[in-house]
Amino acid sequence: MSKRSKGGDKRGYRPATQVVLAGRDPFEHQGFVNVPIYRGTTVLSPDVEHFLGKKGRYVYGRRGTPTTEALAEAIASLEGGAGAALTPSGLSAITTALTTVAHAGDHILMADTVYGPTRHFCDTLLKRMGVEVSYYDPVIGAAIADLMRPNTRAVYLESPGSLSFELQDVPAIAAAAKSRGAAVLMDNTWATPLYFRPHDHGVDVSIQAGTKYLGGHADLNLGTISATDEFWPQIKETTGTLGLCPGPEDAFLALRGLRTLAVRLERHMQSGLKIARWLAGRPEVLRVLHPALETHPQHAIWKRDFRGACGLFSIVLKPCAQAAVAALVDGLELFGIGASWGGYESLAIPFDCSKFRTATKWNPGGPTVRFHIGLEDPDDLIADIERGLKRLAAA
Ligand SMILES: *Cc1c(COP(=O)(O)O)cnc(C)c1O
Numbered sequence: 001m002s003k004r005s006k007g008g009d010k011r012g013y014r015p016a017t018q019v020v021l022a023g024r025d026p027f028e029h030q031g032f033v034n035v036p037i038y039r040g041t042t043v044l045s046p047d048v049e050h051f052l053g054k055k056g057r058y059v060y061g062r063r064g065t066p067t068t069e070a071l072a073e074a075i076a077s078l079e080g081g082a083g084a085a086l087t088p089s090g091l092s093a094i095t096t097a098l099t100t101v102a103h104a105g106d107h108i109l110m111a112d113t114v115y116g117p118t119r120h121f122c123d124t125l126l127k128r129m130g131v132e133v134s135y136y137d138p139v140i141g142a143a144i145a146d147l148m149r150p151n152t153r154a155v156y157l158e159s160p161g162s163l164s165f166e167l168q169d170v171p172a173i174a175a176a177a178k179s180r181g182a183a184v185l186m187d188n189t190w191a192t193p194l195y196f197r198p199h200d201h202g203v204d205v206s207i208q209a210g211t212k213y214l215g216g217h218a219d220l221n222l223g224t225i226s227a228t229d230e231f232w233p234q235i236k237e238t239t240g241t242l243g244l245c246p247g248p249e250d251a252f253l254a255l256r257g258l259r260t261l262a263v264r265l266e267r268h269m270q271s272g273l274k275i276a277r278w279l280a281g282r283p284e285v286l287r288v289l290h291p292a293l294e295t296h297p298q299h300a301i302w303k304r305d306f307r308g309a310c311g312l313f314s315i316v317l318k319p320c321a322q323a324a325v326a327a328l329v330d331g332l333e334l335f336g337i338g339a340s341w342g343g344y345e346s347l348a349i350p351f352d353c354s355k356f357r358t359a360t361k362w363n364p365g366g367p368t369v370r371f372h373i374g375l376e377d378p379d380d381l382i383a384d385i386e387r388g389l390k391r392l393a394a395a
Pocket residue numbers: 088089090091092115162187189190209210211212221222223340
């Protein structure tokens with residue numbers, strides 16, 4: 001390492017500095033600012049002894065390359081974990097984390113508001129593996145203790161909840177779970193480690209769909225799993241055993257996304273809040289489901305635990321026909337209709353949670369629409385939604 005090397009621990013710096021420095025040592029790459037794309041499977045050894053003794057830093061493409069290692073190191077540093085594993089999608093990060101901790105005969109507790117495909121995995125493959133899953137009200141807090149059984153191996157959280165944005169009391173739930181020996185897993189995609197650091201609040205395994213804000217440009221799928229000292233060896237072992245590795249271009253693009261994450265998120269937050277507040281004042285809107293608004297039922301938790309909010313939130317419209325909701329969404333010029341979020345572009349989708357919730361009742365009082373606020377000028381977005389609300393009223 002040269003005198004000007006910027007390698008080493010970046011954890012002492014503030015998040016906006018960390019995202020610029022983490023996982024990057026230009027003087028390991030001839031001075032080039034970015035870690036290049038290493039595309040490769042075979043890694044050659046200079047002799048038999050080196051090969052048989054597995055003496056090389058890299059042994060095989062699937063087990064890690066300088067590109068993927070740079071990203072993993074950056075994520076571990078941002079999360080404050082002992083290590084981080086990378087997987088080819090957010091969903092595979094979730095399924096890997098769950099299969100690591102839950103074994104046949106175990107019971108796990110899942111927030112009723114988890115991301116739909118997480119729920120599907122629990123109700124199908126995980127069940128077939130002999131793991132019993134029960135769903136709990138996400139706002140249960142310390143009373144989660146009453147739902148714990150002798151074989152409860154893990155408590156899984158996602159805060160805020162997918163589509164509906166309930167916030168969980170993570171420290172209270174984590175403390176109750178830990179006192180009974182259960183692992184605490186959390187999907188932290190909404191906040192990213194810049195706005196909420198799960199390990200600081202008692203979470204053992206912190207999961208992110210890097211697909212969303214880390215990638216930031218709607219052009220890659222990626223998952224990250226950060227774990228504490230206690231859980232990192234197991235997470236690393238399962239990821240390796242399952243043979244999971246992201247492609248080199250995706251790892252490179254995620255590193256590129258990481259460098260601008262702090263500024264992008266701040267803009268998503270500011271524009272999202274501006275539009276959420278504007279929507280809250282509209283006569284067509286019954287409620288805005290945004291954790292950073294004072295009217296959110298768990299706003300106090302957001303203030304206590306979070307450093308910011310991203311650009312994703314939902315609204316509840318006053319009762320109206322589905323055709324009126326379609327008139328609002330269909331005519332939007334700046335909002336695409338599509339799954340995923342976290343890219344630079346705005347999105348809007350109608351949704352209905354009543355079809356899958358089992359531990360809670362979804363009765364919002366009117367039709368619901370989720371918005372992802374992108375990086376466009378927020379005043380253009382407001383004008384677009386305003387025209388949409390006029391179409392809704394006229395329908
Ligand atoms: C999108 C998303 C995932 C899954 O990420 P993929 O890369 O699409 O598999 C997981 N959790 C949350 C909260 C998400 O929004």
